[in-house]
Amino acid sequence: MSGAFKRIRRKIWFILNVGVVLWLLVGVYCLQVPPYEYWEAGFISFSLPGALVLNFVFFIYWLLRRSWLILLPLSVMVLGWQYHSRFLALNFRKEEPLEAKELEVLSFNVHVFNAYDDRDGSELEASAEMIEWVATHPADVYCLQEFYNNNTKGSTVYNTVSRIGQRYDKFRHFSVAHKDWNKGEIGIAIFSKYPIFNKGVIEFGETKHNRAIFADLNIQGDTVRVYSAHLQSMNIKAQDIENTYSSIGNQDKMKQEGRNLARRLRRGFIARGHQVELLLDHISQSPYPVIVCGDFNDIPFSYTYQVLSKELSNAFEEAGVGVGATYNGPIPFLRIDNQFYSNGLRAYDFRTYPEMGLSDHLPISAKYVLEKRD
Template sequence: MIGGCFGFSIFSNETQLNRSVLKRFFRNILLFFNIIAALTLLFIYLSVWVSPVVFWVPALVGLAYPYILLLNILFILYWLFAAPKWALVSIVCVGLGYTHLQNYFQFAPKESTDKGIVVCSYNVKAFAAKGYKYKDATQNAQTILDHLKTKKPDILCFQEMSFLNKKGYAGFNKQFDLKGLPTKADAGRVHGPVTLTKFPIIHKDEVHFEHTGNMIIITDVVTPSDTLRVFNCHLESYRFTQEDISSLDSISINKQDNNMKEFRLFGSKLKKAFIKRAEQAEELRRQIDASPYPVLVCGDFNDTPVSYTYHTVRGELKDAFVESGAGIGNTYLGRLPSFRIDYILHSPDFEAYNFQIDHVDFSDHYPVSCTLIPNKKD
């Protein structure tokens, strides 16, 4: 009897020991992957400081920021219950990038009914969300303009706009009746950025980039409070075709050679876009620094808030979404880059209120808008 109890005790102890070993092994595996996730997050933070011209890999990994952040948060939640001291690994790394988190997500909007400058920015994809047929584009243009008129914008910045006729803006205005936005600045071509405003324009300029159709329209407008320099920009895109996306979707384990070819092509386009966009962002920054007036920067940056592009362009400017937005600032309907790539930035001379992202599917982007109210001068 004693021998039987002794044998059962040994068996029970061995079982407990095995469970303890497995538990420790499982936790060590989780800790290993947690450390990898935390280090990846730190590596991503480099992307805002290191120009892709010098080293482009942080920019590539930076596209995964929301997912790596979420993974670290899940690790924090697990360790808080399993072994609280290890939660510090991710808590510290997430905390070091708290400002990046703010650029992606805001908890509470900041609203005001005071009169200010209503600003709207929208990449309309040549008004051709349903395709590039003239009839579809014309109908979609009417839908878009009807929607935007409800906002009563004082400054309206379009990217990838098309006038849809040979008469340019005059014909476009006659066709769609843009009352309240009588003055405009554009590149003098059929397709590109266009700035419309109800304020008088006293100066116009353009910044063209080499070997690309992307550009910046500069417009000095006289507002009731001050002269404002408006930068309407469309920075370098990845230029992925539908065929590129389809090729990635059809990657097969049995076609290793084809897979590598597709990955190399995809990576090449990413690298070229990162480098071109970094150079364009630096030029835009130089233009902002040279402005004699407070500035407003609207446009499609084609890059996320955790990027060299955003960090370089923003500088000391305020981000209207960070100031007065709420929720996840997703502005792009496409698959890459996901989340927020359309921005309204402005000088500290103003406060932004009522930031909105209208989730309408008239384009592959969402329109963004806010109200800028001048700070009271002493």
């Protein structure tokens, strides 16, 4: 009887393992599908991290059982390592460049420096701390999303163009998406210690909040084009997550909250699908090596990430360590801020900054080597 039970159990585990492999194959295929053509593909690819984790569980199970069936999850891990490395980077060895031009780039969604949380003055000290942290960071270039500047009389903290750019003698490109009720300017900014000799804005259709900007930098005789992008938000707030958790046990409320989340995710998938293609079309026309920074509001298992990674390398994958989560909110392990780069550059160091937890995003920085051209 025990022998028959073991055979049945083994068969069940094998069938489940095959199911996970099929899930992974379908998910990888869905990464290639534009969400505006088939939005369901966005949800399937969004679930890929779960399939990767389950495949690893099966690997451990067959390993402990000393079964030849370990070849099934192992082959998936080997053949699909590029997708595992999107989730977990293992670049422990740093190759310091010798006698080469280097460029360090900081990317940070600064969440309007918490200015909207400071109407009663309670966040003023935290805002000043965040602005000073950015202004004194040793990076050569800052790419800042949800940037906020207010030059009205009496604004001694939020006059950020002056506090970050003019005070530290940096060249700057600030694209204002809109102005608020208090004449504050909100948009995307690039600050650079190297001269900016050309710059521009990439509009994403009707949306005014999301856009990308670029700046061509003269780096001791070489040129690098740097992009700072902010793609369509997921529009999921911490309160939405809490409402979903609190609705567990209430079937009607849970269905309603689930539909609301799914609707917002679907709108985001579709919008970012269009936006990333506009961005990539502009990148493809660059005559210079490029670095593309930003808040992409999409995980590494998405059409957005897939489209960019086909043409560009990712600094976290090439030079990072660990999970590299950048979302500073109630959903753990989300990496939605990235730096991509083209040929002509090589990333050799990548960092996230969990100590700067004043925004809903964590800052990231990468160091690059400008490779010599023939």
